[in-house]
Amino acid sequence: PDRPEIHRGLAGVVVDATEISSVDPASSSLLYRGYPVQELAGTRSFEEVAYLLWHGELPDDAELEQMRAQERARRELPDAVMETVLALPLTTHPMDVVRTAVSVIGAHDPTAEDRSPEADLSRAQDLMAQLPGIVALDQRRRHGLEAVDPRPDLGYAENFLHMVFGQAPPEPVVQAFEVSMVLYAEHSFNASTFTARVVASTLSDLHSAVTAAVGALKGPLHGGANEAVMAAFGEIGTADRVDAWLDDVLARKQKVMGFGHRVYRTGDSRVPAMKAALDGLLAIDDPEGLGAMYAALERGMAERTGILPNLDYPTGPAYHLMGFDTPTFTPLFAASRVVGWTAHVREQLAHNALIRPLSEYTGPERRHVPQGAGR
Ligand code: CMC
Secondary structure, three states, X not given: OOOOOOOHHHOOOOOOOOOOEEEEOOOOEEEEOOEEHHHHOOOOOHHHHHHHHHHOOOOOHHHHXXXXXXXXXXXXXXXXXXXXXXXXXXXXXXXXXXXXXXXXXXXXXXXXXXXOHHHHHHHHHHHHHHHHHHHHHHHHHXXXXXXXXXXXXXXXXXXXXXXXXXXXXXXHHHHHHHHHHHHHOOXXXXXXXXXXXXXXXXXXXXXXXXXXXXXHHHOOOOOOHHHHHHHHHHHHOOHHHHHHHHHHXXXXXXXXXXXXXXXXXXXXXXXXXXXHHHHHHHHXXXXXXXXXXXXXXXXXXXXXXXXXXXXXXXXXXXXHHHOOOHHHHHHXXXXXXXXXXXXXXXXXXXXXXXXXXXXXXXXXXXXXXXXXXXX
C-alpha cells in the first residue's frame, strides 16, 4: 500500500493563514503586521508593538494613551498569584513558576463564562501587565528580597526592570531590554504559538492555551536556548578557549545553543538589532569578557558549520549584563511572547478549525486478544 507522506516536525507544512506576522526566509525578514521588526525595535515601545499585534495597526496618540493607561492599571498581582508563587519551592524552575502562575490567574478568572473576543482581549491585557510582576517576584524571592510595587509613572520596560531590581536602571539598559521585548513578541507558527493555537482550537480557554504555550517555550530547542547560551559562556570562560570548546562540542555531535533556525537560512533578522543593544551594554562594562567570547564563538561556528546565530544568542549575554539570573531568561521571553500567543489565540478563534493531524501507524498489525489470559 502507498505510504502517506510524513512531515516530521511539521517541517515545511503550512497549516493555516495568519495576518499577525510573516517570516520570509529568503530575505531573512520578520514582519509584524507588515512592519519589519528591525524598524520597530528601538523606535517603538513594547506597548505600541503589543497594540499593533493585537489590533493590526500601530496606535494613534489617543489609542496609545489608552493602551498605556490600561497596562499600568492592571499590573497589581492578585493575592492568589502572589501566594502561589511565594509557596513554590526555590528548586522550582522559573518557567514552571510562570506556567503555574498563569494557570492560577485562569483559575481565578471571574469572567470565565464570557467567551467573547473582548473578554479574551482583556485577559491578554491582564497577562501582559502581570507577567513582569510574576517574573520580578520570583527572581527577588530567590535572593531573599521583598516584592517591589509597580510604579504607575513608568512605562512597561522601565517598570519591569524597576520591579526586578528595585531601582530604575540607566537608559541604555532600559533601551536594550525594550528592544529584546519587542523582538521576542511574535514569530508566526513557532512551537509555543502553535501549541497555543492547538489548545484554542478545541475551544478551550485562553489561559489554558497560554499555560500550554509556556510549557512549550521552556524547552532548550525553543525559548530555553537563551539560558543555554549563557551556560555555554560560563563553561567556556575566556575567548581563547572558544575554539577548543567548539571543536569538542561539534565532535560530540551536540548542538551549539543560540545558533541555527528552522526557518531562517541566511541569518535571523532579529539578531542585528539585538546585537546593537548588546554592544551598548558591553560598552558600559564587560568584566567577564563576554564581548570577545561572543565574537569568537560566532566566528568559530561560521567557519566550521556556516550556521548563524539566532535571537537567543545576543539576548543571553544581554540579560546577564542587565543583572538577570540565567534561569529567568526564558520567563522574560514568555513575558514578551504572551502578546503573540494571545493575538494568535484570538485569531484562531475568529475562524476556528479544530487542529487534529493524522499519523502513520507503524505498531503491530491487527491481532486478537489472547483467550483466557488476564484477569
Ligand atoms: N549547532 C550545531 N549544529 C547544528 C545547530 C547548532 N545550533 N543547528 C543545526 N545544526 C546542524 C544539525 O546538527 C544538522 O546537521 P546534520 O544534517 O549533519 O545532522 C543540521 O544542522 C540541521 O539541523 P536540524 O536540527 O535538523 O534543523 P532544524 O531545522 O530542526 O533546527 C533548531 C532548528 C533551532 C532546532 C536547531 O538549529 C537547534 O537545535 N539550534 C540550537 C537551539 C536553539 O538555539 N534554539 C533557538 C531557536 S530560535 C529562538 C526560538 O524561536 O525559539
